[in-house]
Amino acid sequence: MTIKEIYELSKKQDKSIEGKEVTIKGLVRGNRFMGNVGFILLNDGSCFSSLQIVYSSTDKKAQAIRMGCSISVKGKIHLTPEAKQIVELESMKIDLISDVEEDYVLQKQRMSFEYLREIPQWRVRTNTFNALFRIRSTLSYYIHEYFHKNGYLWIHTPIITGNDCEGEGQVFDVLASGDKVGESKYFNSPNPHLTVSGQLHVEPFALAYQKVYTFGPTFRAEKSNTTRHAAEFWMIEPEIAFADLDTLCKIEEEFLKYVVKNTIQDCEDDINVFASFIDKNLKTKLNDFLTKSFEFVEYSDCINLLKKAQKEGVKFENNDIDFGLDLNSEHEKYLTEVVFKKPIFLRNMPKDIKAFYMKLNDDNKTVQAVDLLTPGIGELCGGSVREDNYDLLLKRIKELKMPLESYKWYLDLRKNGSMPHAGFGLGFERLVMLVTGIDNIRDTQPYPRNYRNMLF
Amino acid sequence: MTIKEIYELSKKQDKSIEGKEVTIKGLVRGNRFMGNVGFILLNDGSCFSSLQIVYSSTDKKAQAIRMGCSISVKGKIHLTPEAKQIVELESMKIDLISDVEEDYVLQKQRMSFEYLREIPQWRVRTNTFNALFRIRSTLSYYIHEYFHKNGYLWIHTPIITGNDCEGEGQVFDVLASGDKVGESKYFNSPNPHLTVSGQLHVEPFALAYQKVYTFGPTFRAEKSNTTRHAAEFWMIEPEIAFADLDTLCKIEEEFLKYVVKNTIQDCEDDINVFASFIDKNLKTKLNDFLTKSFEFVEYSDCINLLKKAQKEGVKFENNDIDFGLDLNSEHEKYLTEVVFKKPIFLRNMPKDIKAFYMKLNDDNKTVQAVDLLTPGIGELCGGSVREDNYDLLLKRIKELKMPLESYKWYLDLRKNGSMPHAGFGLGFERLVMLVTGIDNIRDTQPYPRNYRNMLF
Numbered sequence: 058m059t060i061k062e063i064y065e066l067s068k069k070q071d072k073s074i075e076g077k078e079v080t081i082k083g084l085v086r087g088n089r090f091m092g093n094v095g096f097i098l099l100n101d102g103s104c105f106s107s108l109q110i111v112y113s114s115t116d117k118k119a120q121a122i123r124m125g126c127s128i129s130v131k132g133k134i135h136l137t138p139e140a141k142q143i144v145e146l147e148s149m150k151i152d153l154i155s156d157v158e159e160d161y162v163l164q165k166q167r168m169s170f171e172y173l174r175e176i177p178q179w180r181v182r183t184n185t186f187n188a189l190f191r192i193r194s195t196l197s198y199y200i201h202e203y204f205h206k207n208g209y210l211w212i213h214t215p216i217i218t219g220n221d222c223e224g225e226g227q228v229f230d231v232l233a234s235g236d237k238v239g240e241s242k243y244f245n246s247p248n249p250h251l252t253v254s255g256q257l258h259v260e261p262f263a264l265a266y267q268k269v270y271t272f273g274p275t276f277r278a279e280k281s282n283t284t285r286h287a288a289e290f291w292m293i294e295p296e297i298a299f300a301d302l303d304t305l306c307k308i309e310e311e312f313l314k315y316v317v318k319n320t321i322q323d324c325e326d327d328i329n330v331f332a333s334f335i336d337k338n339l340k341t342k343l344n345d346f347l348t349k350s351f352e353f354v355e356y357s358d359c360i361n362l363l364k365k366a367q368k369e370g371v372k373f374e375n376n377d378i379d380f381g382l383d384l385n386s387e388h389e390k391y392l393t394e395v396v397f398k399k400p401i402f403l404r405n406m407p408k409d410i411k412a413f414y415m416k417l418n419d420d421n422k423t424v425q426a427v428d429l430l431t432p433g434i435g436e437l438c439g440g441s442v443r444e445d446n447y448d449l450l451l452k453r454i455k456e457l458k459m460p461l462e463s464y465k466w467y468l469d470l471r472k473n474g475s476m477p478h479a480g481f482g483l484g485f486e487r488l489v490m491l492v493t494g495i496d497n498i499r500d501t502q503p504y505p506r507n508y509r510n511m512l513f
Numbered sequence: 514m515t516i517k518e519i520y521e522l523s524k525k526q527d528k529s530i531e532g533k534e535v536t537i538k539g540l541v542r543g544n545r546f547m548g549n550v551g552f553i554l555l556n557d558g559s560c561f562s563s564l565q566i567v568y569s570s571t572d573k574k575a576q577a578i579r580m581g582c583s584i585s586v587k588g589k590i591h592l593t594p595e596a597k598q599i600v601e602l603e604s605m606k607i608d609l610i611s612d613v614e615e616d617y618v619l620q621k622q623r624m625s626f627e628y629l630r631e632i633p634q635w636r637v638r639t640n641t642f643n644a645l646f647r648i649r650s651t652l653s654y655y656i657h658e659y660f661h662k663n664g665y666l667w668i669h670t671p672i673i674t675g676n677d678c679e680g681e682g683q684v685f686d687v688l689a690s691g692d693k694v695g696e697s698k699y700f701n702s703p704n705p706h707l708t709v710s711g712q713l714h715v716e717p718f719a720l721a722y723q724k725v726y727t728f729g730p731t732f733r734a735e736k737s738n739t740t741r742h743a744a745e746f747w748m749i750e751p752e753i754a755f756a757d758l759d760t761l762c763k764i765e766e767e768f769l770k771y772v773v774k775n776t777i778q779d780c781e782d783d784i785n786v787f788a789s790f791i792d793k794n795l796k797t798k799l800n801d802f803l804t805k806s807f808e809f810v811e812y813s814d815c816i817n818l819l820k821k822a823q824k825e826g827v828k829f830e831n832n833d834i835d836f837g838l839d840l841n842s843e844h845e846k847y848l849t850e851v852v853f854k855k856p857i858f859l860r861n862m863p864k865d866i867k868a869f870y871m872k873l874n875d876d877n878k879t880v881q882a883v884d885l886l887t888p889g890i891g892e893l894c895g896g897s898v899r900e901d902n903y904d905l906l907l908k909r910i911k912e913l914k915m916p917l918e919s920y921k922w923y924l925d926l927r928k929n930g931s932m933p934h935a936g937f938g939l940g941f942e943r944l945v946m947l948v949t950g951i952d953n954i955r956d957t958q959p960y961p962r963n964y965r966n967m968l969f
Contacts, residue, residue, distance in 0.1 A: 266558035
């Protein structure tokens with residue numbers, strides 16, 4: 058029996074477990090001896106809550122057990138509906154499995170997140186990170202469940218690739234022994250590198266199955282250290298045939314609400330940790346996210362709103378507000394937190410600030426792109442309808458001086474049994490940040506990888 | 514409405530869809546004109562089966578539609594329970610969405626798998642690969658579902674790492690611009706490379722949550738081209754606290770049967786493709802896999818069985834059969850296909866042929882390792898109980914002259930709130946091969962990456 062099961066039955070006041078003998082193994086979260094009786098908090102990882110073990114004053118071995126040890130406890134369950142904790146385990150026998158060293162790092166005192174980042178192998182045993190990685194796993198599961206239930210296929214797009222989707226060039230090269238940068242003998246390829254996006258590779262599958270998605274690691278070799286960017290992160294990229302911009306937005310909203318709603322239902326105790334210690338407004342924010350309709354806003358209208366704010370005296374750091382501006386996070390913040398007070402779909406952006414594959418509008422200036430901006434987080438998803446016109450796509454690739462030969466396979470998709478399609482990309486860690494209120498991406502990953510930072 | 518939904522309702526002979534007007538969009542799989550009536554096979558990717566569209570002799574545009582085109586058809590559903598296909602769509606209007614070029618590669622004639630590997634962007638439109646990637650996605654889904662239902666957390670272990678789990682050295686280096694092999698300024702690390710396994714990184718999480726798993730890409734830079742090895746492949750690695758070798762085997766068997774059973778139920782039509790064209794015995798094999806209990810066999814007994822076979826005149830290419838032999842695939846084949854005729858758990862192997870982290874038995878010669886060998890595939894999973902004795906693990910790391918400093922964090926896990934634990938690794942593509950009968954790993958991946966082989 059797990060501690061999770063014991064709590065679930067106790068909440069229902071299921072009398073059948075009263076007096077039941079069980080053996081629970083796990084890590085000690087605390088040990089208090091009160092003179093005639095002692096209490097150990099035991100956590101088996103099945104849920105956030107620890108189980109209170111009650112031992113008698115005669116058990117000298119139990120008194121000596123320190124925080125962090127692993128133990129095995131045989132005992133009897135007692136329902137205690139009137140007490141602070143609704144159930145406890147009366148110890149019959151406690152065995153030490155593994156002690157801790159004198160200098161074991163996780164002592165009672167609070168440690169900063171910065172310090173804990175240096176010990177990823179231990180921080181999962183602290184309350185915050187124990188809750189965090191349970192939430193991360195649960196979010197991941199519901200992402201797959203949403204897509205599966207809705208008829209999407211998961212396509213494992215490649216990690217090592219010769220194509221650079223965003224055309225940015227900030228990529229990690231991949232070398233086998235004997236290879237040189239720019240000449241991989243191993244792959245017979247000039248530039249094998251780590252993928253920045255699975256989108257181009259998933260598109261042929263969208264034409265065959267109409268609803269597909271990727272969920273895998275992606276990489277950026279940016280030499281900067283921000284709280285929102287990582288060198289390695291996971292991305293979700295659905296691609297949907299026959300979706301227009303409105304449909305795409307509706308799917309994004311439905312998908313995100315499904316995943317967040319199910320996760321916070323399953324992880325109530327974990328969310329409470331963040332609502333108590335990280336962001337006092339977390340529950341209100343999450344409730345807003347789930348209950349308010351996301352707003353559809355045109356990019357050009359946003360520029361006007363920002364100009365109006367400027368005239369009314371709002372000070373931005375970047376005051377060059379005009380058509381063509383790639384919104385800074387201060388502008389996103391103003392729009393989502395001051396003007397709309399909810400997530401907004403920012404639509405139809407200038408083509409010059411967007412990727413080559415986005416569908417050109419008839420105005421010849423904007424593309425059918427949509428960024429989902431949310432209060433607190435900023436950009437959560439970026440998506441677009443894809444350019445399905447062969448000639449326009451070819452023209453754009455040439456304008457941007459991209460290596461045509463590398464994109465021939467992609468272009469040809471527009472000539473043979475093509476269809477209109479659209480998709481978006483969601484940086485998974487941004488979603489973890491949204492749900493937990495954690496404000497540094499390094500605290501959302503088991504082993505963060507950043508500029509100048511890689512442990513193990 | 515999707516073609517899948519139409520078939521599901523038609524199978525139930527649901528009369529409510531008779532005469533219903535629907536619009537279906539998808540790819541044309543064939544077009545036959547019979548003089549007074551024509552038939553288009555239309556596939557929308559929602560299931561393996563195509564829908565028969567019936568059009569009249571007056572529709573000259575429909576007659577001209579070629580295989581591979583994408584079209585939109587408005588029509589009326591008719592149940593035809595007596596006909597070969599149980600439902601058809603009477604066309605009211607057919608619109609061409611996208612034609613195909615004259616030299617479109619997917620013509621009527623059969624193409625070899627070798628040829629199709631050169632065109633990964635198109636082969637998903639062929640029957641075999643369309644079925645294959647649907648099976649691949651479904652297997653993936655049930656892997657997550659099994660673990661989620663059984664209380665495991667999914668941990669995203671890192672892709673870029675400085676640790677080499679298997680200690681083999683056949684890894685891909687990862688370089689940012691300006692970096693040199695052996696000196697990464699980007700990561701401040703001597704040897705950032707692509708992971709060969711998430712096991713070491715997931716172990717700290719197993720101590721906290723007791724049941725965890727990874728499911729992600731892994732990499733080997735082996736300069737060889739076999740039908741079973743890839744440079745990039747996906748691996749599943751569960752890690753379970755307090756599991757001994759027997760428990761580990763039971764979990765492996767339950768897990769694999771769950772995933773395979775659910776997948777072949779969901780993908781009946783897709784499996785039929787492989788049973789008809791790839792492996793006539795596939796259904797018997799899959800039935801055997803699901804219904805027979807996997808056999809527990811000691812490594813030492815297997816050596817004796819192979820020696821006995823040798824004496825009885827069985828010829829192996831490698832006849833050096835003695836304790837210490839790392840079984841070749843011919844030996845595995847003999848054991849699973851001739852002796853046991855079912856999957857076997859080969860247990861307690863010599864320590865010298867196994868990884869450093871495996872738990873030493875009291876005989877001081879063997880470790881608590883288990884390989885799951887299956888008829889046809891050979892090794893499907895490799896697992897072990899992990900060495901939880903600090904001193905023995907340290908001794909082994911020193912014996913193997915591994916860089917102690919790199920493994921300090923891992924060793925320390927054995928000193929602080931440690932627990933016994935065990936886990937296994939499953940190469941995901943091997944599972945796809947098992948379920949489909951496909952015998953080359955390159956035909957199980959959307960974009961295979963091998964020695965001298967990487968497209969896009």
